[in-house]
Amino acid sequence: MAIERIIVTGHLGFIASAFCEAYKGRYEITGIDFAGWGSMERNLVEGVKDIRTDISDTSSIREIVEESKPDAILNFAAESHVDRSNEDDASFWRSNVMGARNLALEASRLGIRMVQVSTDEVYGDASSSAEPWTEISSIKPKNPYSVTKAAAEMLLLVYAESKQYGLDLVITRGGNTVGPRQFPEKAIPKAIWCFTHDEPFPLFRTPARRMWLHVGDHVAGIDAALRKGHGGEVYNLAPMADSEEVTETVIERVRELVGKGEIAKVEDRDSYDLRYWMVSKKAEQELGWQAKNNLDETLESTVEWYLANLDWLEEAYALASAHSNHL
DSSP states (O other): OOOOEEEEETTTSHHHHHHHHHHTTTSEEEEEEOOOTTOOGGGOOTTOEEEEOOTTOHHHHHHHHHHHOOSEEEEOOOOOOHHHHHHOOHHHHIIIIIIHHHHHHHHHHHTOEEEEEEEGGGGOOOTTOSSOBOTTSOOOOOSHHHHHHHHHHHHHHHHHHOTTTOOEEEEEEEOEEEOTTOOTTSHHHHHHHHHHTTOOEEEESSOOEEEEEEHHHHHHHHHHHHHHOOTTEEEEEOOOGGGEEEHHHHHHHHHHHHTOOOEEEEOOOTTOOOBOOBOOHHHHHHHOOOOOOOHHHHHHHHHHHHHHTHHHHHHHHHHHHTTOSOO
16 A cells, blocks of 8 residues: 555654655655654644644544544654653653554554654663674663663564554664754754853763764665565664764764864763664665765764754753753
């Protein structure tokens, strides 16, 4: 069946708004967002039907699905900050697990595809691994956020394998994604804010390696999974191999691009993963997808966008600082 109408959850957030911007011409999109943490009114993409509700609200989701009659559901919505999950994980369980469950049950009832946008953080810490993660690597999440994402995956995979539910499910596990409209609790937009406001960027003392994936590459992988993914399968979406780099080197490069700034070493967070490391051979072979942006291109285009949209960054930082102890 052709996919023409889709539901996109979290459409006022970072990755989902990038997806909407990239594919608004391909699909008729109904967006669902409860306009909470990480969401911004300015992220609404023209042409997307904007519905404000919590995906953990069962009756609301049923009503929206009945009205919009989607051909597929893409679940981007998530509470996603490790430090906040360490302090209070209740909202993470509600959104990341119960919300995903509601969407899956509706997709199962209608017999339509669901794409669950997950994360490489479900694998845990690769600092002692001899080989990069593949889709059959063990899941060993180390913080409440990644535990809830792993729990959602496990539940949805049960629905996919069950004759009772028969959910047409595809799961994507994206790398450390960066790009326009990312909330400034995350490293790169936070660094740009600090450097442009003559405040030192707080960098954890212990070097940590991440795979820096451009959001444009990430959403292209999600779309490929939607259209070409095999039901019940998981796909890693990793950047080019040379996009794995320690955070300090990346932040130093951001500082060079901004043209000024200071970095201050701070104590590591609890449950601090020192390396995320995976390969995307399965996505390349089955989806025909691979990342197009190398690390330099990713950082240059990302910093350029924020410097050209400092008013967006100011508004986002004000929203974040009003509700967080981590800025």
